[in-house]
Amino acid sequence: MMKWLVVIIFIAMLGYLFEQRRHIKFLKQVNFNQETRHIMTDHEIFLLKHQIGTYVYSLETLGYSQDKMNRGDYTRHEPSQEKLQALQEELQRNQSIYRSKNIQFETELELRGVE
Incomplete structure (x- = not known):
């Protein structure tokens, strides 16, 4: 009877260990996805700031001031x-920064395996 109890406890512990490994793998995948999402969000924010800067440049080139407007x-x-x-x-200068940030973003996504 004692042998059966030890075997049952051993099998339960093995099951618990396999479940923990599966859970760790799941949490790593969730963390990877969140990091990727943060990278993409940061890049979107950068693109919006660049687009605003381009609009401001266009206004100033035409003779208008954003502050006055x-x-x-x-x-x-x-x-x-x-x-x-x-x-x-x-x-x-801003276009050069934009190109380098774009290359950096694409490289980072490529290294992460995101298409």
């Missing part, structure tokens, strides 16, 4: 050549 002043002021050149340089 927020206050209700929609008057157009012709930007100087220096201002246009500074805006162009800033846009090129």
